[in-house]
Amino acid sequence: MKKNAEKIRKLGVFLTICVSAAVMVGCGKGQESEETEKLTVCTGSMQEYEVRKLVEAWQTMNDGIETEVIVVPSDDTLAETKITELRTEIMSGGGPDVFIMPCDENTEKEDAPELFPNPEKAMYSDLFLPLDDYISDAQYMDPDGWNQTIMDSGKTEEGQVLLPLTYRYYAYVFRTADLENPENLPESWEELISDPDPMFGEFMSYEARELLPYTFGKLADYQEEKLLFSEEELQERVDEAFTWKDKTATYQMETRPIVQGKVEKAFCEAVDYAATEEETAIALPNDQGGITAYVTVYAAINRNTEKPDQAFSLLDFLFSDEIMTGDGFPGEDPLTGIGKGCNPPDNFNGGISVNLKAAQKMSRNQVTKDLLEQMDRRINEVRYYSNLENEIYWMVYKCLARDKDSAPPLSAEERREVIHRTYEEMEMQMAE
Template identity: 30%
Template structure:
């Protein structure tokens, strides 16, 4: 009997010990439960995707710019540098930021972006996106040939319609760094839909020409012209129509796409008419006395003539669209993944990226140099308001150019993102030039079908 009682007591002690090892088993179970709480699990780094090199011919890598992001003078007069991550931390931002920079070109880039898109489709991916839009052409590092690459988000407005980005309106109201009322409104509007402000355009450009005012009749006060008006106007407007940047022809065809329906907003006949009118304009130029001009894109360090034009009054002549007015082409943007688990930390980074200090920094060098201007109004107006050239200096517009730029900016009638449709128009122009014996109608038809498929299949 005593032996039986001893066995029973031993069993009870063993059961008590086992119960203490299970959740809900007294003090020991509470200690075990506390280690399983979500807040005790190691937090994943804040992922910041930065893809600003694929359309740039700046040969210093963005990785190097971010490593030596902010200069400070140390003891003895030596210059030391803070990294981009350190600057964010010093401002009170996240301390575990992980920057992701994709390959610049080639199969490695394609593989990387494909894997990243797959990850995003699964509800994951980077928390913050800083991207060039559209396509980019640059030289290979060890070659003289061009390579063409595209953005992670080929059609940003389609990505907006598919709810891929976090609405930012509530965060913008509490922003610490960006000055929302100084960001060009008509450009920022392009990052907004019925769900709110989803993307933050960072830089934009437009095709235009720089002329001495004394040489031309056109003045920027007239912002209501159309593409057809350019063709029937003076030599300066005809010249801009004929010599529009081949990579930015969507500015003349705006609006070019209906992103809600994923289809083109112009007909094949309208595209053919546009191409024919450009060719006709080029033919007519040979019969005219043309004013001297600098023809290209809007960007910070563009001047008319370094020696002769510094004191001349200047006139900018934009390319007017078929629908009237002239459009800005958005070349880069920032956004936050709708699936981020850390929206506050993600916005802290985006908020800083849109600040004046950052828009003047090396981070923007690849986006601006030879390509575009920042959305922050007041920049490029002179010393103290220049933007980084990536080599220790700031660049800004000349005194005779900046006031004209302000007039140009105030007259913008709309803005759209740079997309693969611009690449398709570039390819079309090249094919027409290389195949003068082929029927123009057939070449335009081929281009139109390619553009339609690009939009429908993206």
């Protein structure tokens, strides 16, 4: 009996040693694997070249850390395949470590494939790593030098989870002398459509209809998973936009705005060119008495990543003043430096940089800078282009009968069914 007990004891000790050795070997392999595996960065096809430049510059300053750039193709069929593959990886606890993704309105395709069709909704789905602790210990980032109104759009109760890079809104710059009452500009959607100035009716009524999402404040509550406007309110907004355009269709103004469009570098350059005249700027207002801005490119870290420090190091580098302004870091070649010319605001997807120094560099003229600052102060809603906006854009497209050759726009009664179907689709998207 004692011999059997001794045999069992020795066997137990032997197994313990074997298991311990296996664990030690396994840990060693795991550590070696973590050190040798690539950091993966996912981006869109339009941003691929610039993201590769960014990664190469970052590698130069980080001992050549091996990095792979994963691109969502522009071709719809190939994009669907890649997106399905990436989503499967993410849902299985893997996926790319870093995302640098565009989000822009889609006015050419009704159903364009997107990895994150609604980035705001994704913020509340535990997909992205909260970044506050990393930002507080960052080597390069200077949050005090960012546009906080825009940055706040990437926050949840867990803190900063999305990092907006660029944003835009739609605006007009008029010669002050061409406006009837430049001292009392309309500040809300309701004031705009009732303003008697023919310059607004002539040049803003068309875009107000085409860019209807800009006229709304907050569209949805993603924590409660519900829309914040009713079908009747959507119907009323469409009717207001179409009625305003019809009412002003007979206007034939002899003068035009100095510039109109999405505010980005080309917009600022046009204002710079005409800055010898006194100018007045007005952005397309929303129904909350302010301006709705849209994020056009954002960055995030996969909550599943096994390399959070490396992943954040790349974003820390990206959001540095040196990269965001395009000035770059000092290098062996003083003419090129490291990361010189990366300049995300110009090269990633247009728009205004969240970095205040970079935003100031969009214009060479103080008058233009002052106009931009005046409009920026009125931003009271920041959104990410999503499938909700896409539904509204295509609703307007159908109400204008652009899906039918040479057909006139739908009547108010005919529009109701289109609006009803659109609202139902938006409700379903919120519930998914």
